Amino acid sequence: MHSDFFQELKNRGLVYQVTDEEALEKQLNEESVKLYIGFDPTADSLHIGHLLPILTLRRFQQNGHVPIALVGGGTGMIGDPSFKDAERQLNTLDTVKNWSESIKNQLSGIIDFENKENPAIVANNYTWLSELSMIDFLRDIGKNFTINYMMSKESVKRRIETGISYTEFAYQLLQAYDFQQLYERYGCLLQLGGSDQWGNITSGIELIRREKGVQAFGITMPLITKADGTKFGKTEGNAVWLDPEKTSPYEFYQFWINTDDRDAVKFLKYFTFLSLAEISEIEAEFAKAPEQRLAQKRLAEEVVTIVHGKEAYQQAVRISEALFSGDVKNLAAEEIQQAFKDVPSYQVKGEDDLNLVEILITAGIENSKRQAREDITNGAIYLNGERIQDTAYTLSDADKLAGGYTVVRRGKKKYFVLEF
Structure with a gap:
């Protein structure tokens, strides 16, 4: 004892x-x-x-x-x-x-x-x-x-x-x-x-x-409270589940990495097995440079590893980095599914025209040819992280990630997935 x-x-x-x-x-x-x-x-x-x-x-x-x-x-x-x-x-x-x-x-x-x-x-x-x-x-x-x-x-x-x-x-x-x-x-x-x-x-x-x-x-x-007054355990109003089928390890990781600065050290004490001495060291580092988010990073690493294992944690980090940098080319099929679980997707059919302007309209990403051409010319359309500015561009096998996905980004933040 x-x-x-x-x-x-x-x-x-x-x-x-x-x-x-x-x-x-x-x-x-x-x-x-x-x-x-x-x-x-x-x-x-x-x-x-x-x-x-x-x-x-x-x-x-x-x-x-x-x-x-x-x-x-x-x-x-x-x-x-x-x-x-x-x-x-x-x-x-x-x-x-x-x-x-x-x-x-x-x-x-x-x-x-x-x-x-x-x-x-x-x-x-x-x-x-x-x-x-x-x-x-x-x-x-x-x-x-x-x-x-x-x-x-x-x-x-x-x-x-x-x-x-x-x-x-x-x-x-x-x-x-x-x-x-x-x-x-x-x-x-x-x-x-x-x-x-x-x-x-x-x-x-x-x-x-x-x-x-x-x-x-x-x-x-204690009942867990968050510094911003919102209820702990909900993200965008949805419960965060421990079952990876209901809340993917990537979403689970995102929940922890987005912890409020004011809660991060308290949560390290609650949810990790790091010693109090180590948590004090993290707290001191974190106080000096909160923008580096050391407390959140350690929290996410510890909790995701406890619940889903080391591999799932590393995968979540890979997905996050890929999305942050826009470089999604090296993600595996399962990682693409996790990363883009909640973004609109479109199943590409055999008869669909794969010209970029056409497919943007068929998939509901753009609502008119004029708008589609304008976005492409202005450099607002990315396929798998690469900017495409040619309106005559046609999708080929080279654009399919992990054997069947093309990630389309419009502007900074709007993602869509084409599934072949």
């Missing part, structure tokens, strides 16, 4: 609230503790909002503790009311089962389930919640909680005005029961969660105290 591990968590800004700090710190310093975080399957992939909890589990594991990733196959069918403004859509059992499986696969890329010393454990609360009868639930769990206690939780209070169903109201009891089950099955003594989970976590500690006479603990992590 690492004697100042808990202090390090605090120095990184990862501890927002904690129950009985002194006793917990002693426990963490003296023995290997089993701890858990719950992941409710509300989609087929985890997103960037889950990254801090996952990386925190890994931190505990690196320090000799045993992380339990609890997939909420049971609770995922109900939905946590915590700080949600409206009732959740209920999902079918099959959907939640499939989602639970893909979540486990994603977690295994970051947390070590194979390691000999202290392998992580994955559990699914569907195992015990699906067997719980209503009578048992009311007798064994419900009797431990007064309505006043449940109503005093911030997550419930916020919804009383607008309405909360009994289903969601009872959610905190199911989460409390999860904690008790993980204690009984694995000896789990600590639950971690986001700051919105405080009410659910303390309910679990209360249940274990009453039923088992044992002291369990809870830690919440």
